[in-house]
Amino acid sequence: MLLNVLAAAAVALVTPHGGPLTPTATHLRASSFSMAGFGAPKPAPKTLEEMVRDMGNRLPKDPAETRCACGSGESYAACCRPFHVGDQQTTTPEAALRARWTAFAYRLPIFIIDSTDKTNSAFMKDRIKWAKRLSKTSMFDDFDFSASRLGVGAVEPGESEESVFMENSFTLQPKAPMGAAPVRWAYMCTHTGCIYIYV
Numbered sequence: 482m483l484l485n486v487l488a489a490a491a492v493a494l495v496t497p498h499g500g501p502l503t504p505t506a507t508h509l510r511a512s513s514f515s516m517a518g519f520g521a522p523k524p525a526p527k528t529l530e531e532m533v534r535d536m537g538n539r540l541p542k543d544p545a546e547t548r549c550a551c552g553s554g555e556s557y558a559a560c561c562r563p564f565h566v567g568d569q570q571t572t573t574p575e576a577a578l579r580a581r582w583t584a585f586a587y588r589l590p591i592f593i594i595d596s597t598d599k600t601n602s603a604f605m606k607d608r609i610k611w612a613k614r615l616s617k618t619s620m621f622d623d624f625d626f627s628a629s630r631l632g633v634g635a636v637e638p639g640e641s642e643e644s645v646f647m648e649n650s651f652t653l654q655p656k657a658p659m660g661a662a663p664v665r666w667a668y669m670c671t672h673t674g675c676i677y678i679y680v
């Protein structure tokens with residue numbers, strides 16, 4: 482039985498003329514294209530979650546032992562983390578504000594996206610593009626959140642029954658002192674006045 486199987490396999494590897502099986506021209510063309518990368522299957526596009534993971538975050542290593550960046554005095558695990566991981570929904574404007582502040586502090590663009598209304602001017606339908614834009618320009622990478630402060634103010638009735646206004650304040654501490662680096666600016670002055678030329 483085993484011998485028969487081996488014999489059948491041997492037959493399959495020879496041409497009807499008895500010579501060894503060689504790849505046809507078509508096969509050769511296909512394989513050379515593959516080698517050049519043309520025929521190689523495209524890698525699946527990254528999901529939003531994969532992309533954001535690659536962007537990196539500033540999450541505390543020990544959420545139960547780290548005070549939440551929103552300034553509540555509680556640990557991150559007991560304060561804003563349940564909102565970030567989706568275990569809880571924010572039910573007060575203050576919680577929503579704190580969770581968003583902390584999402585910027587810890588670099589969590591998906592939470593920023595998910596907690597932004599579609600009427601907001603920053604809203605984008607393409608969540609991947611939006612996350613890329615946030616990561617590039619709006620995650621406050623130049624600021625030290627441990628030295629930045631969020632001030633939560635009073636809530637007033639908003640424009641509809643479901644909306645409110647909040648009087649908030651914040652200070653953002655730049656990592657590098659602003660204006661400390663020497664700069665060389667050029668101005669050109671003529672009889673019509675002085676204008677700025679370049680940095």
Ligand SMILES: [Zn+2]
Pocket residue numbers: 549550551552553557560561562579580583
């Ligand atoms: Zn918090």
